[in-house]
Amino acid sequence: MNEERENIDTMIDEFISEKNYDEIAWKIEELLSEKNYRAVKDILSELNTVDLAEVFYEIEDRRLPIVYRLLPKELAADVFVEMDNEQQELLLKKFNDKEIKEVLNGLFLDDTVDILEEMPAALVKRILKQADKETRDSINAILSYPEDSAGTIMTTEYVSLKENYTVTDAFEKIRRTGPDKETIYTCYVTDKSRKLVGIVSARTLLLSSPDDKIEDIMETNVISVDTHTDKEYVAREIQRYGFLAMPVVDKENRLVGIVTVDDAMDVLREENNEDFSKMSAVTPSDKPYLKTSVFKIFLNRLPWLLLLMISATFTGLIISAYEDSLLAWPLLFACVPMLMDTGGNAGSQASVTVIRSIALCETYPKDAFKVIWKELRVSVMLGAVMSIVCFGKLMLIDSLYNDVTPVLAFIVSLALFITIILAKLIGSTLPLLAKKIKLDPAVVASPFITTIVDALSLIIYSNIALAMLG
Amino acid sequence: MNEERENIDTMIDEFISEKNYDEIAWKIEELLSEKNYRAVKDILSELNTVDLAEVFYEIEDRRLPIVYRLLPKELAADVFVEMDNEQQELLLKKFNDKEIKEVLNGLFLDDTVDILEEMPAALVKRILKQADKETRDSINAILSYPEDSAGTIMTTEYVSLKENYTVTDAFEKIRRTGPDKETIYTCYVTDKSRKLVGIVSARTLLLSSPDDKIEDIMETNVISVDTHTDKEYVAREIQRYGFLAMPVVDKENRLVGIVTVDDAMDVLREENNEDFSKMSAVTPSDKPYLKTSVFKIFLNRLPWLLLLMISATFTGLIISAYEDSLLAWPLLFACVPMLMDTGGNAGSQASVTVIRSIALCETYPKDAFKVIWKELRVSVMLGAVMSIVCFGKLMLIDSLYNDVTPVLAFIVSLALFITIILAKLIGSTLPLLAKKIKLDPAVVASPFITTIVDALSLIIYSNIALAMLG
Numbered sequence: 001m002n003e004e005r006e007n008i009d010t011m012i013d014e015f016i017s018e019k020n021y022d023e024i025a026w027k028i029e030e031l032l033s034e035k036n037y038r039a040v041k042d043i044l045s046e047l048n049t050v051d052l053a054e055v056f057y058e059i060e061d062r063r064l065p066i067v068y069r070l071l072p073k074e075l076a077a078d079v080f081v082e083m084d085n086e087q088q089e090l091l092l093k094k095f096n097d098k099e100i101k102e103v104l105n106g107l108f109l110d111d112t113v114d115i116l117e118e119m120p121a122a123l124v125k126r127i128l129k130q131a132d133k134e135t136r137d138s139i140n141a142i143l144s145y146p147e148d149s150a151g152t153i154m155t156t157e158y159v160s161l162k163e164n165y166t167v168t169d170a171f172e173k174i175r176r177t178g179p180d181k182e183t184i185y186t187c188y189v190t191d192k193s194r195k196l197v198g199i200v201s202a203r204t205l206l207l208s209s210p211d212d213k214i215e216d217i218m219e220t221n222v223i224s225v226d227t228h229t230d231k232e233y234v235a236r237e238i239q240r241y242g243f244l245a246m247p248v249v250d251k252e253n254r255l256v257g258i259v260t261v262d263d264a265m266d267v268l269r270e271e272n273n274e275d276f277s278k279m280s281a282v283t284p285s286d287k288p289y290l291k292t293s294v295f296k297i298f299l300n301r302l303p304w305l306l307l308l309m310i311s312a313t314f315t316g317l318i319i320s321a322y323e324d325s326l327l328a329w330p331l332l333f334a335c336v337p338m339l340m341d342t343g344g345n346a347g348s349q350a351s352v353t354v355i356r357s358i359a360l361c362e363t364y365p366k367d368a369f370k371v372i373w374k375e376l377r378v379s380v381m382l383g384a385v386m387s388i389v390c391f392g393k394l395m396l397i398d399s400l401y402n403d404v405t406p407v408l409a410f411i412v413s414l415a416l417f418i419t420i421i422l423a424k425l426i427g428s429t430l431p432l433l434a435k436k437i438k439l440d441p442a443v444v445a446s447p448f449i450t451t452i453v454d455a456l457s458l459i460i461y462s463n464i465a466l467a468m469l470g
Numbered sequence: 471m472n473e474e475r476e477n478i479d480t481m482i483d484e485f486i487s488e489k490n491y492d493e494i495a496w497k498i499e500e501l502l503s504e505k506n507y508r509a510v511k512d513i514l515s516e517l518n519t520v521d522l523a524e525v526f527y528e529i530e531d532r533r534l535p536i537v538y539r540l541l542p543k544e545l546a547a548d549v550f551v552e553m554d555n556e557q558q559e560l561l562l563k564k565f566n567d568k569e570i571k572e573v574l575n576g577l578f579l580d581d582t583v584d585i586l587e588e589m590p591a592a593l594v595k596r597i598l599k600q601a602d603k604e605t606r607d608s609i610n611a612i613l614s615y616p617e618d619s620a621g622t623i624m625t626t627e628y629v630s631l632k633e634n635y636t637v638t639d640a641f642e643k644i645r646r647t648g649p650d651k652e653t654i655y656t657c658y659v660t661d662k663s664r665k666l667v668g669i670v671s672a673r674t675l676l677l678s679s680p681d682d683k684i685e686d687i688m689e690t691n692v693i694s695v696d697t698h699t700d701k702e703y704v705a706r707e708i709q710r711y712g713f714l715a716m717p718v719v720d721k722e723n724r725l726v727g728i729v730t731v732d733d734a735m736d737v738l739r740e741e742n743n744e745d746f747s748k749m750s751a752v753t754p755s756d757k758p759y760l761k762t763s764v765f766k767i768f769l770n771r772l773p774w775l776l777l778l779m780i781s782a783t784f785t786g787l788i789i790s791a792y793e794d795s796l797l798a799w800p801l802l803f804a805c806v807p808m809l810m811d812t813g814g815n816a817g818s819q820a821s822v823t824v825i826r827s828i829a830l831c832e833t834y835p836k837d838a839f840k841v842i843w844k845e846l847r848v849s850v851m852l853g854a855v856m857s858i859v860c861f862g863k864l865m866l867i868d869s870l871y872n873d874v875t876p877v878l879a880f881i882v883s884l885a886l887f888i889t890i891i892l893a894k895l896i897g898s899t900l901p902l903l904a905k906k907i908k909l910d911p912a913v914v915a916s917p918f919i920t921t922i923v924d925a926l927s928l929i930i931y932s933n934i935a936l937a938m939l940g
Contacts, residue, residue: 019831046691050711174676184673185655185714202655202672206641207648221516239739241520242732244655244714261731262712265738269709272742273826279749280822281815289827290840294847301819301848305856305890308815312808313867319804320872327797334789337924338782340807344814345751345778345917349771352750356743357759361489370760377764378771386775397783402790420775447815454807 005042012046021051025058032063040070049075053082057291061087065094077106085118092123101130108182109135110155110263113142150234151227153267154248154257159187163197163215167208170200183260186245189218196222196247196255224249227256232271235264236361275359278442279352281308308447314455322462325469331394331402332465335412336458338390343419343457344450346382350375350427351449355441358431365436371428379424386420387413411464419457426452475512482516491521495528502533511540519545523552527761531557535564547576555588562593571600578652579605580625580733583612620704621697623737624718624727629657633667633685637678640670653730656715659688666692666717666725694719697726702741705734706831745829748912749822751778778917784925792932795939801864801872802935805882806928808860813889813927814920816852820845820897821919825911828901835906841898849894856890857883881934889927896922 008027015023024043031039044052044067052071056079059067068091071079080088080103092100104112104127116124116139128136138156145151159181161170170187178184187205189198198218208217224247225234238246238261246264248257270286277284281304285292292300319326319336326332354371357363363371394409427449431441478497485493494513501509514522514537522541526549529537538561541549550558550573562570574582574597586594586609598606608626615621629651631640640657648654657675659668668688678687694717695704708716708731716734718727740756747754751774755762762770789796789806796802824841827833833841864879897919901911 048691048693048711171676178673178677184676202676203648206644206654206672221518223518239732239735241518242735244731261714261735262709265709265712265731265735268735268738269830273830276745276749276822276826279746280818282819282823288830288832289823290833290837290844294844294851297823297844297848298851301816302852302855305812305815305819305852306859309808309812309856309860310863312811313863315807315811316804316868317871319807320800323800323803327800327803330790330793330797333793333797333803334786336806337785337789337810337928338779340810341782341785341917341920341924342775342779344920345775346771348750348917349752349775352746353752353759353767356746360739360743360758362758363760367760374760374764374767378767381764381768382772382775385772386779389776390779393780393783398786401787447811447818450811450814454811458807 008039008043009046012043016047016051019054021054022058024055028055028059028067029063032066037070040067041072044071044075049078050082052079053084056087057084061090064090077103081107081111081115085115088115089119089123092119092127097130100127104131104135108155108157109138109142110153110182113139113152117143145227148231149227150225150229150231150246150248150259151257153231153234153263154227154259155182155263156257157181158245158247158255158258159184160255161187161189161200161214163189163191163213163218165214166210167205167212167214167217168210170205170214174202174205183245183258186243186258188247188255188258189214190255193252194254196224196249196253198222199247222247224253224255225259226251231259231267232359233361234259235267235271238264239268271359275355275442278440279355279445281305281445281447304447308451311448311451312454315451315458318455318458318462322458322466325462325465329408329465329469331398331404331408332411332461334398334402335394336461339412339415339419339457339461340450340454342386342416343423343453346379346420347423347427347449347453348445350379350424351431351445354428355431355445358435358441363432365432368429368432371432372425375424375428376421379421382424383417383420387417390416407468411461411468415457415461415464418460419453422456422460423449423453426456478509478513479516482513486517486521489524491524492528494525498525498529498537499533502536507540510537511542514541514545519548520552522549523554526557527554531560534560547573551577551581551585555585558585559589559593562589562597567600570597574601574605578625578627579608579612580623580652583609583622587613615697618701619697620695620699620701620716620718620729621727623701623704623733624697624729625652625733626727627651628715628717628725628728629654630725631657631659631670631684633659633661633683633688635684636680637675637682637684637687638680640675640684644672644675653715653728656713656728658717658725658728659684660725663722664724666694666719666723668692669717692717694723694725695729696721701729701737702829703831704729705737705741708734709738741829745825745912748910749825749915751775751915751917774917778921781918781921782924785921785928788925788928788932792928792936795932795935799873799878799935799939801868801874801878802881802931804868804872805864806931809882809886809889809927809931810920810924812856812886813893813923816849816890817893817897817919817923818915820849820894821901821915824898825901825915828905828911833902835902838899838902841902842895845894845898846891849891852894853887853890857887860886877938881931881938885927885931885934888930889923892926892930893919893923896926 028040028043157180159174174184185202187200188196189200191197198220199222200214200218204217227248227250234246245258245260247255248259250256274284283300285300391409391413394404394412398404430444430449434441434444498510498513627650629644644654655672657670658666661667668690669692670684670688674687697718697720704716715728715730717725718729720726744754753770755770861879861883864874864882868874900914900919904911904914
């Protein structure tokens with residue numbers, strides 16, 4: 001028996017390190033059909049809550065409630081919060097009132113709110129009935145903050161201390177209230193009117209003598225954010241300062257909650273995912289790629305492709321308008337893709353750099369002139385080198401299979417020079433403009449800029465050709 | 471005097487919340503030229519170490535050593551570590567041996583290594599001379615780990631406990647050794663041969679009774695990584711599990727160090743920056759955009775633009791080869807930009823999604839068939855809708871300014887259909903292939919895929935036209 005247990009242990013360890021959660025799920029389902037609940041419990045007790053949620057994801061819906069009920073009691077709520085929304089909904093619907101109450105008691109407030117936001121109204125009503133009045137009020141308060149604000153991701157469960165406490169008093173309070181707090185590593189010192197006056201870390205407390213007064217050891221240069229501050233900004237500040245938590249205050253500087261580093265990391269991952277998606281003209285999805293359905297992926301991509309295709313009608317229109325000048329010279333026609341691609345690449349180099357810099361809170365719309373001046377110098381240098389190389393390439397390589405005259409090569413190179421400058425200026429200013437008018441800079445990224453640059457560069461190209469060739 | 475102090479406080483608070491670090495720097499320089507060192511000290515003591523480093527960045531080089539020496543002693547090393555590499559070098563060169571020793575003593579080992587890696591050899595030699603033998607050995611050990619491995623970002627300064635300790639023993643050890651440890655919030659339990667057998671958080675310690683044995687309260691399902699594990703993977707795991715630190719073990723499962731959450735966040739920010747850069751064909755820079763020189767930006771962008779321009783020679787070659795079939799029909803020619811742009815967009819939608827999914831450790835090369843099957847279905851659906859809309863658009867809109875026949879519209883639509891499918895398949899498989907052969911998936915992102923898709927789609931387009939029109 002003991003040997004069998006050890007075998008399972010080794011197997012599970014291997015599956016976990018390879019992230020083969022489906023294999024663990026199969027093993028569990030096999031044991032369930034053998035009614036070997038003891039072995040299932042053994043496996044479950046071997047796993048971390050995050051890994052358990054991954055395993056649960058692979059378990060059949062009809063078996064999920066059984067497996068969930070086999071979890072050690074103290075892990076149940078922690079696993080629940082890590083689970084997929086659809087599975088949470090499925091479980092909540094199967095739970096009796098007592099089970100709902102148990103989960104609610106085990107969850108931190110910010111997680112409860114996150115879950116409630118994804119559940120259907122009838123279920124939310126049933127859940128809130130099981131919460132005590134205080135919890136219900138706190139939930140409603142968090143739900144009332146504007147979308148994407150610090151208020152929506154903060155938790156109200158922090159340790160607060162008073163200035164006149166001693167270190168011993170502080171530890172006593174931490175021991176008494178700690179189990180319900182999301183973090184006990186940073187404690188917040190407030191005055192009578194709940195105004196935040198200082199912070200003290202558990203580290204400082206542990207390294208101080210028992211009789212030290214909190215007011216003597218606390219840090220008074222407190223950095224805090226407002227409930228209405230954008231959550232991405234809060235997350236970036238937590239990262240920049242290396243904090244474990246950031247206090248959130250209301251308009252009167254009264255402490256109302258904290259944002260912890262793990263939530264900050266989740267916000268940043270989500271925001272990065274969104275930026276990557278938007279920059280490649282895809283509607284962001286909150287599910288991992290392999291877990292997103294084909295139809296959903298199709299829907300996330302279709303509108304953008306359609307929009308961009310239809311806006312490319314302009315380039316068609318321009319080509320048709322100038323077809324006499326372009327079609328007359330095969331070389332000019334053959335260079336259209338090179339010119340368009342280079343313009344697109346030059347534009348996206350600038351736009352992605354600026355979009356990223358805005359996201360990192362390093363560049364603001366007020367820096368527009370600095371950005372334009374910088375990009376102008378960069379683009380003139382790039383344009384000069386690129387057009388010289390292009391001229392050389394046309395005369396030496398393209399002349400092997402096409403009729404190249406110095407005048408034609410000059411037209412292409414000049415158009416390239418102007419296209420690069422235009423692409424850089426448009427690529428760097430559009431995101432700033434978007435930010436200024438409170439749009440998401442990432443949405444005006446490469447694909448849109450490519451479309452605009454394409455149209456402009458074709459007009460310039462054709463006009464240069466017309467002017468020089470008549 | 472007191473009022474003046476308060477005025478400065480309010481002003482500084484305002485500058486900080488607006489991130490106007492340059493204004494604080496100007497104020498400091500003004501006070502320095504008045505030799506009002508006391509006021510400078512007051513300002514410095516008001517600021518957080520991270521903000522101090524930002525202010526220092528704006529201070530003139532010649533004044534930097536003076537301002538640095540005015541810092542409160544206990545902050546000096548913490549500020550130093552946050553500073554720009556060039557400023558660190560400047561200060562180290564100005565420091566006498568005693569000052570170098572002080573900074574070394576104040577730094578955590580992982581930070582020391584980060585700084586040394588950026589300094590010129592002669593300076594490194596001088597610095598290492600001031601370190602004691604133990605520190606020097608630890609530094610050399612960290613420097614010997616492979617690039618981008620967990621070993622290079624870990625710190626060896628953690629709290630280790632023994633199984634037979636009581637909670638009181640543990641606190642005693644934390645008090646004694648804590649000040650030199652990077653974190654005291656997670657303690658690591660090791661056996662006689664330094665093998666990692668469990669972890670216990672400061673939270674658990676604080677909430678247990680003084681006589682509890684560590685072996686009874688420690689968590690034994692320990693998740694750890696190897697010294698050679700990729701640092702991005704480690705950072706993602708810290709994020710996924712919501713850990714404050716991740717233990718790092720050697721091949722014999724002996725604990726050698728830990729990676730803390732703040733370093734994990736820095737790794738992720740850096741990796742995200744790199745991915746954004748590479749995806750837009752820019753060599754990544756480790757400086758913020760506005761702080762990077764024009765020439766450096768030029769150098770980061772030029773090689774990629776050149777490479778992509780020269781590879782676009784292929785598309786020119788293809789157009790020249792098929793020019794008879796394409797140039798004969800103005801509509802076919804006018805549709806080239808639309809076809810190329812849509813192919814590029816469709817490809818980058820797939821490639822960015824897959825690159826991101828690989829970066830998040832959600833998709834591996836072993837999933838190639840799942841990915842291909844998924845993208846095949848998505849692309850057939852997208853291709854079908856897109857080509858139907860394209861056909862309609864050509865017949866209804868483009869016919870207003872160009873000669874459109876149903877056969878020509880069909881040729882464009884069919885080429886679009888095939889282009890979208892090809893773009894999706896190439897866009898999704900190339901990053902996986904890159905990962906498989908240990909290249910960075912982000913490098914084969916949109917611009918390269920666009921170039922390949924452009925060439926292929928032009929060949930298909932021309933061949934369809936040739937086959938149908940003769």
